[in-house]
Amino acid sequence: MAAQDFNFLLATDSYKITHYKQYPPNVSKIYSYFECRQKKGSQFNEVVFFGLQYLLKKYLTGPVVTEDKIQEAKLFYQMHFKQAVFDEEGWRKVLEKHNGRLPIRIKAVPEGKIIPRGNVLFTVENTDQDFYWLTNYIETMLVQMWYPITVATVSREFKKILAKHLKATSGSVEGLELKLHDFGYRGVSSQESAALGGAAHLVNFCGTDTIAGVLMAQRYYGCPMAGFSIPAAEHSTIISWGKNKEKEAFERILDQFLSGPVSVVSDSYDIFNACKHIWGDKLKERVMERSEDSCLVIRPDSGDPAETLIEILAKLSDEGWSAENVLFGCGSSLLQKLNRDTLSCAFKCSYVETNGKGMDVCKQPVTDPSKGSKRGRLSLRRNSDGFLETIERGAGKPEEDLLVTVFENGSLLQDYSLDEIRKNALLQDDEPNPNLYNHERELLHNHIISSIH
Known part of the structure; x- marks a missing residue:
């Protein structure tokens, strides 16, 4: 499929089409994050962050919603689900209110940086309260970051x-x-x-x-x-x-x-x-x-x-x-010879706002505590001992946050060169x-x- 023919509305898991009907009434923000979970016994204790810029440039930047793509998606989902579940009104509002550009903010660590597993690598949130459902709609595409990482x-x-x-x-x-x-x-x-x-x-x-x-x-x-x-x-x-x-x-x-x-x-x-x-x-x-x-x-x-x-x-x-x-x-x-579980990559919701009030959320499955997720708005900082750590519950200081806004409202805000990325990924004196x-x-x-x- 040629890039100009790519329909972002069809680039998600089928069930996500129905999620706008499932969130709480009066929800105005969904905030999620991506990490490579820690795993005991793994041979990989740190990861190289790479590839987000490609996904943003190719698939998310600029006006990605058009009337033709809305109509194509409407017809597809009607046939796919055998019932009318597609949010045609919501997508047309993206087109009319934001000229087809996604009202989403993504903050991420700079590409090429070496990050210990278990830390936040990027966060995603909606910038317009009408489009809270967009945050996790793009999870499917963004989790494919597992591959270049x-x-x-x-x-x-x-x-x-x-x-x-x-x-x-x-x-x-x-x-x-x-x-x-x-x-x-x-x-x-x-x-x-x-x-x-x-x-x-x-x-x-x-x-x-x-x-x-x-x-x-x-x-x-x-x-x-x-x-x-x-x-x-x-x-x-x-x-x-x-x-x-x-x-x-x-x-x-x-x-x-x-x-x-x-x-x-x-x-x-x-x-x-x-x-x-x-x-x-x-x-x-x-x-x-x-x-x-x-x-x-x-x-x-x-x-x-x-x-x-x-x-x-x-x-x-x-x-x-x-x-x-x-x-x-x-x-x-x-x-x-690798897959998403090689580094245990996951994308989870950690914060929501409903009726103007924020709430930290997480998952805590009793059947697998290792899949518990982080709470609240997140930031990444280097602590006094020089180690990177994720600060949860919105407790981080903005001036210490190593996450950089790379995408906002359809625009790419950071454009890393491979030279910069290679410098970030260089082996240090104490390696190997x-x-x-x-x-x-x-x-x-x-x-x-x-x-x-």
């Missing part, structure tokens, strides 16, 4: 691990931003997933073959070129020569790409034979004569990387190899935590490609 978070956890080993074996983290390459384009569910997930990875790294993510960073985050790649072989370009001409296939690639790095998949038949006898013997001189900035990357693409690549990084160190000699790539595990061994193995086993150069 989760990809950016997982990507950054990889970065911590790679930084640890790079620094331990080479004395610096130079080149870290190119150590994890995104090969997830074909492994995701849609073009939009590739774009949003690919861009989320680019918050932390610069290596990618997911063009959709680079294009999204250009269009929505002001970055002319966020990611880079190199010429590389795939199995079709090797096996098309026949099994007995693997050496000729390799040699052809060296001839065609004389300068600059080049990657050659070398496990079409026997990765060990290819490394020892072809690259390490027959073509050794051709490899050695390449300049320092034109290295050969030998890519294994099968087997458990932890075994194929000398049991990855920990074993490399034992064998006296620097992590500088290894690049990693990740496919669908990076962009697709050295006590990460089990965490490392769980993450690294998701890699489908490791390469030696």
Whole structure:
């Protein structure tokens, strides 16, 4: 569906169409928030906030309600519910009173910021008392924020691990931003997933073959070129020569790409034979004569990387190899092997106003206390110990609040560049935590490609 054909009125869960009939009489404000709940035993204790700007720019900014879209929604919901439950009058009031722009305010942490789980990440409230029902109408779309947040978070956890080993074996983290390459384009569910997930990875790294993510960073985050790649072989370009001409296939690639790095998949038949006898013997001189900035990357693409690549990084160190000699790539595990529960993402109402009186509200299910929600108007502050904490019940001081108004009444009020976001997400001096061994193995086993150069 082309962006101009997108109908915001149809971008919600069906049952939300009926909610304007369910709120208390004389309610004038609904205030909700989004968080990644804390969860005991999780390998992720903090999250990277990313992706809201894209959703706001593409789907919520400007006049999103028109008469044609109201009529389209009216017909759809009549057929969908087999009864008249669509609030045609309410939506037409949005059109007439606000020129089709949403009377909503969204406050959020700056994109790229690293936030401990269990804290508020953004809040949503109506700015016109007639449209209290809008706040949670847009929950469906906004909760899809779980995806870019989760990809950016997982990507950054990889970065911590790679930084640890790079620094331990080479004395610096130079080149870290190119150590994890995104090969997830074909492994995701849609073009939009590739774009949003690919861009989320680019918050932390610069290596990618997911063009959709680079294009999204250009269009929505002001970055002319966020990611880079190199010429590389795939199995079709090797096996098309026949099994007995693997050496000729390799040699052809060296001839065609004389300068600059080049990657050659070398496990079409026997990765060990290819490394020892072809690259390490027959073509050794051709490899050695390449300049320092034109290295050969030998890519294994099968087997458990932890075994194929000398049991990855920990074993490399034992064998006296620097992590500088290894690049990693990740496919669908990076962009697709996750879901909303990976970081326990949730959107909940915490404050309402009825008859001009405010009331803090929350949910407290006896069957699962972990799903209890926060109360009242929320703010995020850094306390005297330097830790981030969420202040509930409207008790926060506005001057301390780290939440920034990013959207109000149909207008985008903050436009973060990818450069700003990357700075916010940089690893700090006390990262990575050295006590990460089990965490490392769980993450690294998701890699489908490791390469030696």
